[in-house]
Amino acid sequence: MSVPAGQHTVRRHNLALVLGEVAGPEPLSRAAVAARTGLTRGTVSSLVEELIAAGLVTELAAARGGPGRPASPLRLDPRGPAGLGLEVGVDTVGACVVDLTGAVRAQRTVVSDHRDDDPDAALARLTALADDLVAETGLPIAGATVALPGVVGPAGVLERAPNLPRWVDVAVGDALSTRLHGLPVRAGNEADLAALAERWAxxxxxxxxxxxxxxxxxxxxxxxxxxxxxxxxxxxxxxxxxxxxxxxxxxxxxxxxxxxxxxxxxxxxxxxxxxxxxxxxxxxxxxxxxxxxxxxxxxxxxxxxxxxxxxxxxxxxxxxxxxxxxxxxxxxSTLGPEAALRGAATAVVQGVLADPGALIVRA
Amino acid sequence: MSVPAGQHTVRRHNLALVLGEVAGPEPLSRAAVAARTGLTRGTVSSLVEELIAAGLVTELAAARGGPGRPASPLRLDPRGPAGLGLEVGVDTVGACVVDLTGAVRAQRTVVSDHRDDDPDAALARLTALADDLVAETGLPIAGATVALPGVVGPAGVLERAPNLPRWVDVAVGDALSTRLHGLPVRAGNEADLAALAERWAxxxxxxxxxxxxxxxxxxxxxxxxxxxxxxxxxxxxxxxxxxxxxxxxxxxxxxxxxxxxxxxxxxxxxxxxxxxxxxxxxxxxxxxxxxxxxxxxxxxxxxxxxxxxxxxxxxxxxxxxxxxxxxxxxxxSTLGPEAALRGAATAVVQGVLADPGALIVRA
Structure with missing residues (x-):
């Protein structure tokens, strides 16, 4: 099907609008989403079907209240595409899976000293940990963000980490993406991701x-x-x-x-x-x-x-x-030393919620 | 004349657009302004007339080139509404008049030690200096900004100046406005205004x-x-x-x-x-x-x-x-110790250029 670019943009915007309402504190019916967004019920139903097909939204058991068709409350699907958080610390690697609802489904940090270590060995350890963790949860993964203990440039390159003298200009995001079978991987400074985790909490x-x-x-x-x-x-x-x-x-x-x-x-x-x-x-x-x-x-x-x-x-x-x-x-902070890891995983989920159309297009 | 609000907004936006072109490095004819802004020649002429009537724009002598009506290049009017910069230093007061073209037309700083001094006496000295300076230039004044050596709150109140213990929560902007016959006076931190002066230079x-x-x-x-x-x-x-x-x-x-x-x-x-x-x-x-x-x-x-x-x-x-x-x-810096004063005066001029409609409405 070919439609004008403008329609694609509007549909993508509306997908985010509907998903944003579904992500709110109260389960809402299609009718309630229509009332809150100003979209027609037909448009909302079509968008909701698309979000359900993409595994982002699920329907709870219908609550039969007044007359007519029962209203099925909509919720984010905890079995839907999750966020993978990764971290290269100075002497640890960690991984964390956060589902669409924001719940931490698995998290593990292991000792791995990188002060005299070669980035390749560290990234291999991190990838193995991530694969294990993802397999344990059984969830599809929307993308990953890796938290790094140094200066991260705009393209996701770790430019310099004062405590890791061998990590200079390492394209960590790209390297991890290759090792993780092409999964999109972004990179961020660990303190920045921990700050975002604070905010989201x-x-x-x-x-x-x-x-x-x-x-x-x-x-x-x-x-x-x-x-x-x-x-x-x-x-x-x-x-x-x-x-x-x-x-x-x-x-x-x-x-x-x-x-x-x-x-x-x-x-x-x-x-x-x-x-x-x-x-x-x-x-x-x-x-x-x-x-x-x-x-x-x-x-x-x-x-x-x-x-x-x-x-x-x-x-x-x-x-x-x-x-x-x-x-x-x-x-x-009450988030513990894994705040950056959690922020990294949540950043992926926040990205999906902000623009579900990008994920649907990619799929 | 009563027109819908939308038209006022558009006209105000277009006044700024036209004035922005006139303020550029090359003198432009009405036709050139129309070509650059995408407005019709009729609209540009009407806006230019309004800007001329407000004293913001002037026509240079017409250059007779090709056939037809000669093109009159437009310039900002150096006799138009100028900006008054004021400064309360720790041990000085200063005033400065910058005309619409950005030229400093008068500037003076005098010793006035405020460390043990009462704000009223200082503001009286500053107002007298400003009145003298404005009279010397003979220019109409669009407004004033006062540079202050301390923490300035959103409403233009000098909250605290570590070197001026008697200046706590002084509404300097309002006090100067009253002394200057209702002229609009904004207040800013002196270092901020000096930084803007650097940027504008x-x-x-x-x-x-x-x-x-x-x-x-x-x-x-x-x-x-x-x-x-x-x-x-x-x-x-x-x-x-x-x-x-x-x-x-x-x-x-x-x-x-x-x-x-x-x-x-x-x-x-x-x-x-x-x-x-x-x-x-x-x-x-x-x-x-x-x-x-x-x-x-x-x-x-x-x-x-x-x-x-x-x-x-x-x-x-x-x-x-x-x-x-x-x-x-x-x-x-190459602007000298009076950068803040110059920044204060230029801030007024920049405000007029960004929204000439506000000045015209007030007049």
Whole structure:
């Protein structure tokens, strides 16, 4: 069948509109979707059939209420195309499957130290893990996003990861796509994906979300969206200077936040390591708050494991140093150290919900 | 005459479209404007008449070329409604008149120390200066923008200026409007207005523009526009921490950039004051570059007066600390310490050019 381009565009837009209503908190009948979108019932039925055929929408048992044909409430199909989240950490690989409804269906992270390792070996381990996990869930996979611990360029290339000296200009997205039988794979910075996960889990719309690990990064949320900065690589808070004459950093600089508040410094076990990390975080965040004018900070990754002493030290520093009258709200993430992995998988699902037509066309 | 709202909107849009063409580098005839905008010659003529009547456009002497009616090239009218720039500095007040063509027609800054001073006295001095300057130029004034050395809220209120303890929540825009016989007066942060002035003078589209004075601030340009941050008060680089245990700052913090690179530290005349300021600027800018991913830095305000030793120190620090492969371009502003004043006046002119209909309706 050949129809004008304009009709394709309108149909694609309407598919997203209908799926968006179905994704809402309450199950809706076709009639209710028609009422909410302003589309005719005939159009809605045709679009719903297409979404059902693509495995995106399912009908619950019909509820017989008033007279006439019973209304079948529509829901996102938990057996439909799921999102695969992948992560290359400094010393781990992880995978996660999130279904269309946002539920985590499988998740696993295994130790795999990449500091002296060759990217190929790491990507082979990651692919094997992903294949296992996908097979366990038995779900079709719509696509994947991989979270990376460094600077990711616009084409999904890991340009540089200060803690992984052998990973320079590695086209991780393309390499994984090949290994995963042509599945579309996007790449993103792990802190950015963790920040999106915070947001999707109901977190603040304007915040610096710090991801603490061997490396320290941040995803910056402004008005609910990720702030890319001038060149798409914003948020490298780990290399904000907190001790001008401090320790040498893997990045080539000196006294970066990461040298005091990264996991290696924390694990070195000096008696006051947590206090020092909190103070350094507070100093770096003072700069971030003054430059970006954000009212909230979320500390994620490994930081929640440090407990109240870390939070207290960060808060004390910000209270003493930030001159914004409203103050800065600081809290721990509740998503755990796998926030980036979950954000990566959810990013795929969000992409399907935003444009189901792209998936249908590809199928 | 009563016409539907839609027609008013279209006419207003078309007035801006025509004025935008007239403001271009080459004088254009009505016919050339019609060709470039796609409007009919009749519509263009009617809009041009309205712009001439409002004093925004003038016709140059007709150039008789081929056959038929000679073409009269159109230009912005240098006698038309001008922009008034005002500035309350820490120890100065200034005023500046920029005409529609962007030419500075009058500019004056006088000493007026506000550190222990009452806002009313300062605003009276500023208004007297502005009245004198406007009278000298003889130009009609379209509006004013006032540059302020502190945090300016959305309604044009100076919320806080760390160096002016008596200026807390002062509605400077409203107060000046009353003193200036109801002229519309907007207020902006001085570093933001200086950054816009850089951009309008052909500067980079993505940059941190630092304004050095008694206070130190920055305007952040992303994609040619001012970055407002989460709450509209972004760019307070003067209170990024560069010496965690350093000197107490007027803001209540400690070791802020301003304590090392503000004019008071520079004027204290320690032998290495310029080097220390450059190093501190480099440390704070390392954080800004990593957080915002900007490729360029412009040092303005009083900094160009420090000469090459300052520039060298900033560059050395950024080279040693920033891990972006592309590096960061650092240069001095060529606009002089009155960049904010000029930006304030030009902001008014840019507003008239973007929406001449607003001015015409008001008149």
């Amino acid at each position: 109901g977190g603040p719309s304007d915040a610096v979300v710090v991801s603490g690990g061997i490396g320290v990064g941040a995803g910056i949320l402004l008005d609910g969206a990720l702030f890319a900065g001038g060149g798409g690589r914003a948020g490298e808070i780990g290399h904000v200077v907190v001790e001008p004459d401090g320790q040498a950093c893997h990045c080539g600089g000196r006294g970066c936040l990461e040298t005091v508040a990264g996991l290696e410094a924390l694990a070195a076990g000096r008696p006051e390591a947590v206090g020092a990390a909190g103070r350094a975080l507070g100093i770096a965040l003072t700069g971030a708050v003054h430059l970006l004018d954000v009212p909230a900070v979320v500390l994620g990754g490994s930081y929640p494991g440090c407990g109240p002493p870390l939070l207290d030290a960060v808060r004390a520093e910000l209270t003493a140093r930030v001159f914004s009258r409203a103050g800065v709200e600081v809290r721990f | 052909g500067g980079p589209s993505d940059a941190v523009v630092v304004s050095g004075g008694i206070g130190v601030g920055a305007g952040i340009l992303l994609d040619g526009a001012l970055f407002a941050g989460g709450g509209g008060r972004a760019g307070e680089i003067g209170h990024v921490v560069v010496e965690p245990d350093g000197q107490a700052c007027h803001c209540g913090g400690r070791g802020c950039l301003e304590t090392v690179a503000g004019l008071e530290a520079l004027a204290a005349g320690r032998p290495e004051a310029v080097g220390a300021a450059g190093r501190a600027l480099g440390i704070a800018l390392t954080g800004a570059v990593h957080l915002l991913d900007v490729p360029a830095v412009v040092l303005g305000g009083s900094y160009p007066g420090c000469g090459p030793p300052l520039l060298d120190a900033v560059r050395a620090e950024l080279t040693a600390r920033v891990f972006s492969r592309a590096g960061v371009e650092v240069r001095f």
